[in-house]
Amino acid sequence: MHSSTSNSERPFFIALVATFAVLLVGYELLVRAGRVDSSRGITFFEENIVKAQQLRDYPNRRKESVALGSSLTANLYLPSLDGQFVDLAFRGGNSLTGFEILQESGHVPKFILVEMTDTLKSGLDKKLLRQQQTTGFGTLRSFLFQTRQEYRPISVGVHDITSEVLKVELRGTKTSTSEDARAKAIAGYVRGQSAEYSPKESADLDASLDALKSFVDEYLKKGTRVVLFNPPVSEPATKAYRYQEFLIRALNKFPPETYTWLKIHPRKDWVTNDGSHLVKEDADVYAAWLLQEVKQSP
Amino acid sequence: MIVGFFLKLVIADNIKDYTWWIAFPYYEVVSFKTGLILILAYSVQIFTDFAGYSLIAIGLAWMFGYELIQNFNFPYISQSISEFWRRWHISLSTWLRDYLYFPLGGNRKGKFRTYVNLMIVMGLGGLWHGAAISYIIWGLYHGIGLAIERMFADLLEPLWKRYKLEGALGWWVALAKGLFVFTFVSFGWLLFKLTTSTQAIEFVIAMWRNRAMPLDMSVAAPVILLSIPPFIYHLLATPRGMALRKSWSEKSPARYRRLEACAFGILLYFIFANAGSSDAFIYFQF
Numbered sequence: 001m002h003s004s005t006s007n008s009e010r011p012f013f014i015a016l017v018a019t020f021a022v023l024l025v026g027y028e029l030l031v032r033a034g035r036v037d038s039s040r041g042i043t044f045f046e047e048n049i050v051k052a053q054q055l056r057d058y059p060n061r062r063k064e065s066v067a068l069g070s071s072l073t074a075n076l077y078l079p080s081l082d083g084q085f086v087d088l089a090f091r092g093g094n095s096l097t098g099f100e101i102l103q104e105s106g107h108v109p110k111f112i113l114v115e116m117t118d119t120l121k122s123g124l125d126k127k128l129l130r131q132q133q134t135t136g137f138g139t140l141r142s143f144l145f146q147t148r149q150e151y152r153p154i155s156v157g158v159h160d161i162t163s164e165v166l167k168v169e170l171r172g173t174k175t176s177t178s179e180d181a182r183a184k185a186i187a188g189y190v191r192g193q194s195a196e197y198s199p200k201e202s203a204d205l206d207a208s209l210d211a212l213k214s215f216v217d218e219y220l221k222k223g224t225r226v227v228l229f230n231p232p233v234s235e236p237a238t239k240a241y242r243y244q245e246f247l248i249r250a251l252n253k254f255p256p257e258t259y260t261w262l263k264i265h266p267r268k269d270w271v272t273n274d275g276s277h278l279v280k281e282d283a284d285v286y287a288a289w290l291l292q293e294v295k296q297s298p
Numbered sequence: 299m300i301v302g303f304f305l306k307l308v309i310a311d312n313i314k315d316y317t318w319w320i321a322f323p324y325y326e327v328v329s330f331k332t333g334l335i336l337i338l339a340y341s342v343q344i345f346t347d348f349a350g351y352s353l354i355a356i357g358l359a360w361m362f363g364y365e366l367i368q369n370f371n372f373p374y375i376s377q378s379i380s381e382f383w384r385r386w387h388i389s390l391s392t393w394l395r396d397y398l399y400f401p402l403g404g405n406r407k408g409k410f411r412t413y414v415n416l417m418i419v420m421g422l423g424g425l426w427h428g429a430a431i432s433y434i435i436w437g438l439y440h441g442i443g444l445a446i447e448r449m450f451a452d453l454l455e456p457l458w459k460r461y462k463l464e465g466a467l468g469w470w471v472a473l474a475k476g477l478f479v480f481t482f483v484s485f486g487w488l489l490f491k492l493t494t495s496t497q498a499i500e501f502v503i504a505m506w507r508n509r510a511m512p513l514d515m516s517v518a519a520p521v522i523l524l525s526i527p528p529f530i531y532h533l534l535a536t537p538r539g540m541a542l543r544k545s546w547s548e549k550s551p552a553r554y555r556r557l558e559a560c561a562f563g564i565l566l567y568f569i570f571a572n573a574g575s576s577d578a579f580i581y582f583q584f
Contacts, residue, residue, distance in 0.1 A: 011552075012559045019563025020570075027571070042520050043315035146571055154312065154572045158520040166515050181327045181508050188323040273327060 068098030069115025189275025193240035299357025306350030329511030417441035
């Protein structure tokens, strides 16, 4: 065995620990003093964590309306259009994960908008939930603010460099994709959507719809108004097997005579980057229409 | 061990949240410049993930009294593909040399046989990573690279020495060689990252097709920022970096040691404050 720390190594360890402590305390003071701008998350996964943590860590920021869904809903940036919305739409996730996080927070909003797409077949985002549920981290976040995802030093640094120095919009929906690349991506998406569900996918989708129904029924009982909606995709994708099959199953599980569905937007020629994600301009158009419809729906 | 944890948790686990763009169908909308940045990102990720893992293992073993061999020796400063393989995954490359290359005759059976041996050994080395065609192609890609390099060395080395070009061009030659090897190795990683070799070709085609598209700074900025520490880590191992460290440590050993301690303190802080979302080590799949 190697010998333990000798006297000659003590200054080394003191300097190491002191540096760590100075950074820890110094950065915490900067955060507490409001000198550090929080980051919205510099990656899709981090953006999801920030959203989930903010709902839990800032009870005073909770709003009466909540939007649940996947990146299709996240790209609508509803809170920027309506200050009464909390965005719990997770990239790579779905409405089910949003419901789980909402339930864990204990928040009962007045209104919930639920995205209904076949992203539901992937079930709960266990990685995100594990990150949320790890014992001790919630407590640590409440007294050491720098452990909140939004204050991670690299994320804050990158956020500042990209948004303040380079003036780059970190918004997920981009329109920089060329026509050629877009056509290829849409064709690939439609090809994927045209394949029949495997037995496992089919079973997963049914299980997710069942779980979603439990959540919806639970919040309806609590007096929350729940509206289901199916966001627009590229027209060829709406004719694909999976799009159609999902709607059949979803409407079966959530019959329109019992549950509130938002009507489908009459426009057909939506422009997407990849078959499913609307380009920025169209996402803005759809989001504005969506909010107007939501206000008018019973 | 602190360096190992830093490389894995802070660099690899954060940078992986960008390299998922190197997957079908996402790469179809990646621009040429962004694609290059992503290739760089994956090179950094695979190095920091695997070298980090090796350093953690070495550190843990040392705590229990075992001394394991060094598995990575700053591979991205290599000046040739053969040097890269002396610095990358040393435990595997040494095994391949001792148990495959030497028994096949190594370089003792003529030039042509040497080239063939290099390709056989690297092809089998690729197969070691998994029973997939893309791994064999990756191995052969390196084998062919090594063979061509050897061929050029056989042809050009006498001229190189005769006209003393190495000394005349010095630093620039070293930089060009280093960049070439890094680029060669980095493009090879596409065969690791993507599930099929066809996708690797499609990735490059998509990059070319989208060459008019602008660089996506929301990907480039964080990737470049996260690549700075591994870059500095490698710079410190270059002859100039080593000389600088030596002169500092000789001038004032106590101050140098304190500086080292502060550097470790900073790394430790970032491990605490900025560890990425946990993910399995890439090499666990092999």
